[in-house]
Amino acid sequence: MEEAGEALQREGIKVLLSAQSGEHVPHCPHGPTLLFVKVSQGKEQGRRFFACSACRDRKDCRFFQWADEKVSQARLQSREEYNRSCQPPMSHQQYMTRFQEFVALPLAKRRFCRDCQQLLLEGDWQEHSGHRVLGDVSISHLKRPSQLLHPLENKKSNAQYLFTDRSCSFFLDAITRLGYKRVLCVGTPRLHEWIRSKSSLEESQRKVKSLLLDIDFRYSQFYGEDEFGHYNMFNHHFFGGEAAHNMCQKFLREDGGRGVIVVTDPPFGGLVEPLAFSFKKISNMWSPTSDPGEPE
Template structure:
């Protein structure tokens, strides 16, 4: 459909892009109009097509007659769309894992305890719906939420002021300036006070583009700040695996990692309650001082008076490092040669001069560039990268030629062998016929 776009001029591309944006706006507007009509229907007429993942009005039923349809959709179900919609499960593009209720309820209670009144939910649809659900059922709760998410299906369930179709990897609002202004207004309300951003990006995404996007959202929030508050930071909860700690802190030095294990409903591995390496590796990175965040004691978290923060039960304070050093929930051991704590499965290697797994390979560079071994740059910026690629290509094509040659030789051998066998068979038959003829004649 879009193959002809490459031949369009810049002006035509802008026009084409504008038309696509108008189509998207129209589609989402229709979805929201449909929602308003849908909630006015009696319970018996409220239906949802599981195949098409959309709400159905009475006029739509004939088109979906052969599909799997769920009826009697209640208002409670409409308030929990993440349970009504199938999670996206394409791991290469848009795998969608949803918080378990345990983690979601913890976050909602924590945000309320910390005194936040507005939550910008970037890629956290279940947290968004639970905040709204609590606000509608509890008159004392005054927390509001705005969801920014790539999943356009949520536009069926939320109005423009509570959902924006958004791509967090390039800071793109699919609904254009209108959605951008909704987000800006949400962040800058009350001069930016009482707002926090909670984000749960796909774990396969690169940290750098995400950091660039989040800094743009921070800049948007800072536009509403006075000069006196220019030193302040937008409070953030970034939910990501613990092994990305160094990369996240590279872009946000004020962030620290909490010990709380975040788990998901529809992920086989990221579950709370498991021990050792099987437990969830997902943590919360935040610029909020950790001594202000209370983790649930009933789940095995305890307060370390020396570190002034809550840690997991197995995370023991190391007197040599003067810190609770464990990152993955297991008890780490202090290595006096490395002068730091390491994972319990690691041992000190005298060849590499640092701790690693017992079966690791000592060959090749461990830090810096993987091509030349220098420590002042990475592989992507190595001056020898083109030489390396050329060598690799030469080796690759040489290997391909050898493989083809071996295959050709094998085919020739089989052909020769077949011909030899055929010759032997013909000769054997001829001798048997001659012997039979001699026997009959004798």
């Protein structure tokens, strides 16, 4: 296995990571880009370049920039506008306002558009009249959003092969048995909803809390800002900015940082080095010895 790993480092594309990775680098719709270089026989070949951290296929994210390239102000402005156009149509807070209005509707008026993957208020019905719409969306449906949403299937950037209920039950039993009280679910939405649904039935002293970090913004429709963070695990980017970062850090440091565990299920084709780098940063967020104002 070590020989295979060394071979991968000697041939192909290498990602260059440092303590400053993510700072003062160009952004794509998925956050800060990563620095790459072609290598052959363990030596760099050609120019270094920036590319998307999450998408290895240029069809999924077209961003590319040579590291030594001078980019015009007009191009930078165009890039910023494009990045903004790729973000969710609403803020997390706006999604939560809609969610509260949705829950207040009678069951017969609760609808979900399968084509647009969106909870519908009465004012949305006309716009979605020709779409496939699910009616009578119950509270039980809302507690299991992964069963409403279509899984994202790109193996290299999303690959939502969701855990079965049996697997979730096994994980939660093990977590509880080992004495953990909080679970940071990174890319594991079904485990997050399973923990939340089961913990609501437990006595307060036995409850397990969870926080979901996921690149799939659609979960913003169902969870508050203290339950879900829109996050890219390949560059440790919180799309909600400093507020989302601080929310996650508060969760990790609760009770002096004791009793917390991270469970993750990365995309199959994702790069290992950036993932390890991100989880090191999460560990630094958790560490009570690190200053909240310091960069991870």
